[in-house]
Amino acid sequence: MSNRQQPSGMPIHKYGPYEAVHIPDRTWPDRRITRAPRWLSTDLRDGNQALIDPMSPARKRKMFDLLVAMGYKEIEVGFPASGQTDFDFVRSIIDEDAIPEDVTISVLTQAREELIERTVESLVGARRATVHLYNATAPTFRRVVFRGTREQVRQIAVDGTRLVMEYADKLLDDRTSFGYQYSPEIFTDTELDFALEVCESVMDVWQPEEGREIILNLPATVERSTPSTHADRFEWMSRNLSRREFVCLSAHPHNDRGTAVAAAELAVMAGADRVEGCLFGQGERTGNVDLVTLGMNLFSQGVDPQIDFGQIDEVRRTAEYCNQMEVHARHPYAGDLVYTSFSGSHQDAIKKGFEAMEAAAAEAGTTVDEIPWTVPYLPIDPKDVGRTYEAVIRVNSQSGKGGIAYVLKNDHNLDLPRRMQIEFSRIIQEKTDAEGGEITPSQIWDSFCDEYLPTPDRPWGRLALRSAQSETTKDGHDALTVEAVIDGEQTVLAGTGNGPISAFFDALAGNGIDVRLLDYVEHTLSQGASAQAASYIECAIDGQVLWGVGIDANTTRASIKAVVSAVNRASR
Ligand SMILES: CC(=O)SCCNC(=O)CCNC(=O)[C@H](O)C(C)(C)COP(=O)(O)OP(=O)(O)OC[C@H]1O[C@@H](n2cnc3c(N)ncnc32)[C@H](O)[C@@H]1OP(=O)(O)O
Numbered sequence: 390m391s392n393r394q395q396p397s398g399m400p401i402h403k404y405g406p407y408e409a410v411h412i413p414d415r416t417w418p419d420r421r422i423t424r425a426p427r428w429l430s431t432d433l434r435d436g437n438q439a440l441i442d443p444m445s446p447a448r449k450r451k452m453f454d455l456l457v458a459m460g461y462k463e464i465e466v467g468f469p470a471s472g473q474t475d476f477d478f479v480r481s482i483i484d485e486d487a488i489p490e491d492v493t494i495s496v497l498t499q500a501r502e503e504l505i506e507r508t509v510e511s512l513v514g515a516r517r518a519t520v521h522l523y524n525a526t527a528p529t530f531r532r533v534v535f536r537g538t539r540e541q542v543r544q545i546a547v548d549g550t551r552l553v554m555e556y557a558d559k560l561l562d563d564r565t566s567f568g569y570q571y572s573p574e575i576f577t578d579t580e581l582d583f584a585l586e587v588c589e590s591v592m593d594v595w596q597p598e599e600g601r602e603i604i605l606n607l608p609a610t611v612e613r614s615t616p617s618t619h620a621d622r623f624e625w626m627s628r629n630l631s632r633r634e635f636v637c638l639s640a641h642p643h644n645d646r647g648t649a650v651a652a653a654e655l656a657v658m659a660g661a662d663r664v665e666g667c668l669f670g671q672g673e674r675t676g677n678v679d680l681v682t683l684g685m686n687l688f689s690q691g692v693d694p695q696i697d698f699g700q701i702d703e704v705r706r707t708a709e710y711c712n713q714m715e716v717h718a719r720h721p722y723a724g725d726l727v728y729t730s731f732s733g734s735h736q737d738a739i740k741k742g743f744e745a746m747e748a749a750a751a752e753a754g755t756t757v758d759e760i761p762w763t764v765p766y767l768p769i770d771p772k773d774v775g776r777t778y779e780a781v782i783r784v785n786s787q788s789g790k791g792g793i794a795y796v797l798k799n800d801h802n803l804d805l806p807r808r809m810q811i812e813f814s815r816i817i818q819e820k821t822d823a824e825g826g827e828i829t830p831s832q833i834w835d836s837f838c839d840e841y842l843p844t845p846d847r848p849w850g851r852l853a854l855r856s857a858q859s860e861t862t863k864d865g866h867d868a869l870t871v872e873a874v875i876d877g878e879q880t881v882l883a884g885t886g887n888g889p890i891s892a893f894f895d896a897l898a899g900n901g902i903d904v905r906l907l908d909y910v911e912h913t914l915s916q917g918a919s920a921q922a923a924s925y926i927e928c929a930i931d932g933q934v935l936w937g938v939g940i941d942a943n944t945t946r947a948s949i950k951a952v953v954s955a956v957n958r959a960s961r
């Protein structure tokens with residue numbers, strides 16, 4: 390086959406490659422993230438401004454309280470100059486003293502005097518507050534939006550910073566510890582030397598020093614490049630900024646290329662101290678970077694994310710309510726299906742993984758919660774985010790014996806022998822092939838009972854057990870007397886053997902039912918006085934090989950029931 394590429398016909402002439410950064414001695418690829426960066430949640434600002442239906446004050450408050458409860462210490466709470474809703478919300482959380490002492494709120498503004506004044510006004514009385522000023526610095530914006538030169542655009546940032554400081558001096562008092570953040574918008578489209586020049590000019594006004602940091606936020610307003618180039622740009626800025634020790638370098642990735650999480654992680658490796666994003670990647674267009682995935686990625690590497698994700702479904706439900714948008718079923722760590730496996734080989738490995746964890750914990754004399762998590766296909770223990778194991782394995786036509794056996798073990802403590810797993814999985818497979826879709830654990834259980842465990846309210850089969858009594862004969866054999874119904878007739882069966890099962894086979898043989906034992910497994914189902922035992926018996930009956938199952942508090946009765954189950958199945 391030829392390797393030559395054929396043109397697709399797509400209009401590629403409209404686009405060009407993203408410019409690389411010349412930084413051959415880059416250091417970020419060798420760095421590791423060993424602690425969480427500072428996080429800023431912008432759910433209430435960048436997230437909110439992208440919603441079809443922006444959050445009502447009640448929804449905003451619910452989101453704010455959620456973020457605080459999760460442990461976010463920097464929260465962008467709005468764009469107060471945008472209108473009364475955002476302004477009033479900022480006032481409400483300050484006036485109602487809803488902001489914990491260790492939480493800093495921040496508010497965004499354009500570099501326009503009337504907006505800056507209104508923005509600072511919204512913060513009066515706040516304990517810890519940051520004004521976040523932005524202006525676009527990218528060439529297209531300079532040309533199209535501001536219709537200005539580099540110098541004029543740099544001046545917007547400088548004047549804006551000065552105005553923020555003046556209004557903070559004028560309107561805020563010593564109740565407020567006041568901070569400042571500047572963002573050269575579309576940093577990813579701005580020439581690096583110009584981004585640096587504007588940031589330096591802004592710093593010249595703010596004068597960062599010990600105890601007076603400046604947050605320089607470098608937004609990938611539109612994600613343009615690979616995460617590696619994004620990291621190169623961060624390393625370049627981090628190396629070239631003056632007063633670096635007083636700068637909190639912040640990343641603000643968006644997800645236009647679908648790589649925002651990687652871009653944020655590589656930016657941190659390249660020197661970013663802080664990451665701005667939204668829960669579940671809410672935000673403009675394809676969203677801001679997802680703070681949940683970032684935090685959980687750290688957690689899954691044994692790094693404390695500094696955020697509590699222990700009840701991820703609660704977080705998801707609240708975010709869905711506030712944003713009025715659903716989190717996708719495949720969303721990392723939080724989607725409905727992300728700890729669920731339908732396919733046979735995955736289920737088999739998961740089941741074995743759980744069993745290996747239990748064995749390793751028992752050997753170490755501890756619990757599975759104390760040993761390293763190593764269950765195949767599950768990057769983290771679903772329990773750590775408040776999920777149960779119930780949904781870990783779900784069964785459809787792609788499933789195999791391991792998954793079905795897992796459901797029976799997990800839900801009913803039944804540990805089926807391997808060959809019986811194969812037998813029962815064929816029965817389930819026939820059902821899923823015929824009916825399509827998923828078969829639920831309760832449908833699996835119904836099928837299992839129907840196949841192996843006829844009950845008085847759901848009787849079937851030619852043989853029904855009424856009672857069984859066994860005693861040991863003088864020569865050490867078992868003599869068994871069984872009251873049963875065979876083909877509708879009350880019968881008393883009697884037989885002897887070197888155990889109750891062979892005595893029962895003897896009794897059945899006397900009634901024309903020929904059964905041969907191939908395998909026998911039993912285990913207890915529960916502990917304590919009402920303990921139940923499960924027996925699994927593989928028999929050859931009339932040329933067929935079949936399993937039968939019996940459950941009873943008495944182990945002899947459990948095994949006799951298992952034989953009855955197999956005999957009935959043979960003639961079903
Ligand atoms: C990348 C981001 O997410 S940035 C955040 C974006 N978020 C929002 O815009 C949500 C809130 N915004 C709003 O509610 C409104 O835009 C307001 C109330 C702030 C301002 O509204 P308006 O006064 O009608 O102005 P509008 O939004 O149309 O802005 C356009 C004007 O602001 C100028 N401008 C835009 N951004 C900035 C900036 N960061 N700094 C200074 N001027 C700016 C534009 O050049 C334009 O000026 P012109 O009228 O002289 O051409």
Ligand SMILES: CC(C)C(=O)C(=O)O
Pocket residue numbers: 435497523572574575606608609610611641643
């Ligand atoms: C205001 C800035 C930080 C922003 O939201 C963006 O550039 O995406």
